[in-house]
Amino acid sequence: MKSELSVNSLGTRGFLADAYALWAVVRREWIIFVRYPSWIIALFIWPVIFPMGYILTARALSGVDGSGLTAFQNTTGLNEYTGYIAVGTMIWMWQNIVLWAVGYSLRNEQLRGTLESNWLSPTWRFAYLLGSSFPQLVSMFMLMLVSGLEYALLFRVQFEGSLWLTLLVIFAAIPSVYGLGFAFASVVITVKEANAFVFLVRGIVMVFCGITYPLAMLPGWMQSVAQWLPQTYIIHAMRTAALSTEGLSGIAFDLKMMTLFGVFWLAIGYWLFATMERRARQTGAIGQY
Amino acid sequence: MSDFAIEADRLVKKFPARPDTGDKPVNGDTSTAPKRGFSLFRKKEPKPMFTAVDGVDLQIKRGEIFGLLGPNGAGKSTTIRMLCTLLEPTSGSARVNGFDVVKQANEVRRSLGTVLAGERSIYWKLSGRENLEYFAALYHIPSAVAKQRVEDLLERMEIKNRANELVEKYSTGMRQRIAIAKALLARPPILLLDEPTLGLDPQAARNLRELIAQLKQEGHTILLTTHYMEEADQLSDRIGIIDTGKVIALDTPAGLKRHIDQSEVIRLEVLGWQDYVGDKLRALSEIHSLVARKQDEGDLWEVNLQSNDSRAALPRIVEHIGGNGTRLVNMNIVKPSLEDVFIQLTGKALRD
Numbered sequence: 350m351k352s353e354l355s356v357n358s359l360g361t362r363g364f365l366a367d368a369y370a371l372w373a374v375v376r377r378e379w380i381i382f383v384r385y386p387s388w389i390i391a392l393f394i395w396p397v398i399f400p401m402g403y404i405l406t407a408r409a410l411s412g413v414d415g416s417g418l419t420a421f422q423n424t425t426g427l428n429e430y431t432g433y434i435a436v437g438t439m440i441w442m443w444q445n446i447v448l449w450a451v452g453y454s455l456r457n458e459q460l461r462g463t464l465e466s467n468w469l470s471p472t473w474r475f476a477y478l479l480g481s482s483f484p485q486l487v488s489m490f491m492l493m494l495v496s497g498l499e500y501a502l503l504f505r506v507q508f509e510g511s512l513w514l515t516l517l518v519i520f521a522a523i524p525s526v527y528g529l530g531f532a533f534a535s536v537v538i539t540v541k542e543a544n545a546f547v548f549l550v551r552g553i554v555m556v557f558c559g560i561t562y563p564l565a566m567l568p569g570w571m572q573s574v575a576q577w578l579p580q581t582y583i584i585h586a587m588r589t590a591a592l593s594t595e596g597l598s599g600i601a602f603d604l605k606m607m608t609l610f611g612v613f614w615l616a617i618g619y620w621l622f623a624t625m626e627r628r629a630r631q632t633g634a635i636g637q638y
Numbered sequence: 639m640s641d642f643a644i645e646a647d648r649l650v651k652k653f654p655a656r657p658d659t660g661d662k663p664v665n666g667d668t669s670t671a672p673k674r675g676f677s678l679f680r681k682k683e684p685k686p687m688f689t690a691v692d693g694v695d696l697q698i699k700r701g702e703i704f705g706l707l708g709p710n711g712a713g714k715s716t717t718i719r720m721l722c723t724l725l726e727p728t729s730g731s732a733r734v735n736g737f738d739v740v741k742q743a744n745e746v747r748r749s750l751g752t753v754l755a756g757e758r759s760i761y762w763k764l765s766g767r768e769n770l771e772y773f774a775a776l777y778h779i780p781s782a783v784a785k786q787r788v789e790d791l792l793e794r795m796e797i798k799n800r801a802n803e804l805v806e807k808y809s810t811g812m813r814q815r816i817a818i819a820k821a822l823l824a825r826p827p828i829l830l831l832d833e834p835t836l837g838l839d840p841q842a843a844r845n846l847r848e849l850i851a852q853l854k855q856e857g858h859t860i861l862l863t864t865h866y867m868e869e870a871d872q873l874s875d876r877i878g879i880i881d882t883g884k885v886i887a888l889d890t891p892a893g894l895k896r897h898i899d900q901s902e903v904i905r906l907e908v909l910g911w912q913d914y915v916g917d918k919l920r921a922l923s924e925i926h927s928l929v930a931r932k933q934d935e936g937d938l939w940e941v942n943l944q945s946n947d948s949r950a951a952l953p954r955i956v957e958h959i960g961g962n963g964t965r966l967v968n969m970n971i972v973k974p975s976l977e978d979v980f981i982q983l984t985g986k987a988l989r990d
Contacts, residue, residue: 359779359787360748360824366778373775381763462758466820469722469754470776471747630726632653633719636754 360471370472374480378454382484392488396496397503400438403561404431404504424563425588432506432592437560439496440584443489444526444554447482448547451530454481456537465636474626475619478534482527493519497591507592514590514597518583521604524611525579531618535625539634554580579610640736643828643859644698644721649730651716651883655688690716692883693730698876700827703850703860705874707867709986713883714863718832721861722752735828748777751821752830756837757813759820762806766797766816769805770823777824784823791819811842818849828859835869847873867977877976881984894979901926903978904943904951907968908959911939918958919943924951929981938967944974944982 360366382388407430411417422428455478458464467477500506529550537543554560557571558580564572575581586603589595629635691713698704708714719725721732723743732739735749753759760769767788774784792798795815797808805813814834821829831850835843843866850873854860864870870877871891879887879894887894908915911930920928927944945951948971959966 358748358824358826359783360777361780362778369781370775370778373772377761377764377768377772380768381761384763461761462755463761465724465754466752466759466773467776468724469747469750469752470773471744471778472776630724633716633725635724636719 367473367476370470371476371480374476375483378481379484379487382488388488392492392495393499396435396439396442396492397499399442400434400561403434403438407431407434407561421563424565427588427592429507429509429592431504432500432508433588434561435496435500435504435506436588436591437558437584439493440522440580440587441551441554441558441560442492443522444529444580445547445551446489447485447526447530448533448550450485451478451482451527452533452537452543452547454478455534456541459538459635468635475622478531478622482530486523486527490519510589510591510593511596514600515587517604518586518590518600518607521586521607521611522579522583525607525614526583528611528614528616528618529579532614532621535618535621538625539628554578557581558584560584579607579614582606582610640733641699642697642733643700643702644696644704644732644734644861646694646696646717646721646732647730649691649694649696649717649720649732650689650728651691651713651720651725652687652689652728654685689883691720691727694880694883694885696732696878696885696888698859698861700859701854701857702875703854703862703873705870705877706861706863706880707870707877707980708863708880709984712880712984714880715832716883717880718754718830718861718863721746722750722754722830723747748824749826750828750830751824751826752832753814753817753821753834754830754832756817756833757810759817760805760813762813763804765802765804766808766812767792767801769816770819773820774823779824787823787825791822795819809842810837811839811845814838814842814846818846822853827857829853829861831860831862833863833865835864835866843869867975867980871976879980879983886983887979891976894976895974897979897982901944901946901974901978901982902948903972903974904945904948904955905970905972906941906943906955906959906966907933908939908941909965909967910937910963911941912962912964915959915964916941919955922951922954922958924948924954927981927985929986942978942981944978 411421411430418428418430421430425433427433455464458467458477468474497508501508533543533546533550536546557567557575558564558578559567559575564575564581567575582603586600586607589599589603593599625634694713694717696704696717706714706717716725720727721734721739723739723746726740734746737745737749739746761772764772770788770791771784774788775781779787789798792801795818797812797815797819800808800812805816808816814837818831818834821831834850835846838846847869850860850862854873862870862873874891876888876890877894878885887897889897908930911932916928916930919925924945924947925943926946928941930939930941932939943951943955952969955969956966
């Protein structure tokens with residue numbers, strides 16, 4: 350083995366060094382992601398399979414001649430119920446995948462044994478959580494794109510809205526969807542197991558946010574609860590942007606609420622992460638499986 | 639700059655005792671955990687505390703290899719985790735490369751290369767090269783420098799020809815070499831190696847010991863924990879023996895052995911060892927410690943006895959062993975090893 354004489358740290362400091370480290374986390378996560386080929390199945394099949402039960406139920410309830418659709422049109426202002434359900438379930442899937450993938454990202458590192466070796470470096474620690482979210486965001490964006498194409502080509506869904514407004518809604522939804530994921534990831538590191546919490550959150554979103562039906566169908570108190578959930582505004586905005594021609598004015602209020610919820614959940618996510626990090630130094634939780 | 643690479647001053651770490659693991663307050667510790675949260679209607683009972691590290695003082699000189707020895711649960715890993723900033727001390731202080739482990743944690747991390755959890759500390763779904771490139775970025779090494787550094791370390795660790803294979807295809811020894819290369823990436827002045835040869839075959843362990851000796855020659859300070867007494871004896875300039883959270887002895891390997899120079903070690907090989915025989919031997923006035931360990935083959939046990947007067951002890955030992963299925967197979971009187979020092983100090987073998 351060759352010998353090495355000097356003992357000087359090669360590391361540098363500053364914002365650029367941390368930004369490069371963040372990029373390294375993104376790259377690492379992406380490489381590992383594409384090495385598990387099962388994601389292809391999730392990308393092409395799941396977006397069509399999952400809402401299919403709801404769509405067929407809706408078709409049955411609307412009648413063979415579609416006469417039952419009038420009530421749906423009166424309530425929602427839309428006649429495209431396949432697209433309506435597809436958008437709602439897509440947002441539900443997004444939040445669900447974020448809770449599993451981002452929420453469990455640190456926990457999975459902990460189980461693998463690599464969390465400690467990351468934590469031992471001088472990198473900004475939030476970068477590990479932030480970095481592991483980017484590949485997930487890209488894959489989710491691909492999922493939405495593929496899903497949209499599949500519904501347009503296979504089910505003849507008419508996406509009459511604006512592509513740019515749809516992208517704007519996705520962009521505005523990111524802080525609240527991922528903020529909740531960050532908060533969740535920080536809690537999971539401490540409590541180790543949180544399946545029950547994932548089921549609870551996705552159940553609440555499924556029932557209260559109207560993923561397959563208009564909120565007007567809910568009793569008054571449930572509508573009040575729905576107003577406090579960001580996914581309610583994301584689903585409404587996404588449907589309006591993708592399926593209707595209402596334009597920016599139709600989603601302005603939703604965008605405002607999504608921004609407020611985004612700031613709130615990002616702040617909560619960061620605060621919980623910082624609390625977990627501080628607490629882990631006292632309890633040794635980072636190294637505990 | 640201080641002459642010491644690592645200094646610990648009355649370092650203490652307490653955890654809430656977990657009833658399921660049998661943690662008990664040690665050394666008469668009756669302290670309780672600080673209360674968290676609040677309770678509206680009843681006063682919460684404070685949790686009993688378990689003291690994992692109990693006032694450890696260490697001064698490790700620059701350029702030395704310091705071995706930290708102790709049985710499982712003695713407090714070695716907790717001490718190391720405090721020194722590398724993964725854990726905050728409950729009280730006391732520690733400085734690494736002159737930086738406080740709590741107030742200047744990031745400077746401490748820049749000063750350290752650490753091998754904890756060995757092969758599990760790297761990504762098995764990445765190649766060896768990808769792992770090193772990734773960790774180089776985490777240690778803020780500029781990419782151009784990192785590229786060359788990674789190549790040098792791959793060559794030094796003799797993994798270059800398999801650097802692009804996934805780590806999951808490597809042997810344990812190769813993974814451990816990647817973990818060590820990771821620790822060396824930023825060329826840190828201080829290395830913390832926690833059980834670096836654990837699970838390696840004899841040849842790989844020998845190569846690694848040679849590497850550790852080389853790293854010392856190059857000027858690195860090395861804090862080494864190991865279960866292998868011969869390894870500590872061979873590599874360490876000084877050794878600290880830790881038990882129940884306290885450093886109970888600290889000296890050079892030769893100095894530690896001098897402590898029991900007056901003793902002789904009687905090493906027995908016994909078939910069908912039974913605990914009651916041990917109790918009888920311990921009761922002999924000539925015997926002041928006894929440790930029995932089962933060997934890999936059959937029902938063969940190695941029994942180490944320390945005695946001040948082996949001539950007087952031998953006939954009485956022979957008298958007590960034999961019958962009831964216990965048979966003496968071999969017996970030697972040997973010079974005390976570091977392991978015997980450890981047994982005398984702690985009353986147990988290192989792997990207990």
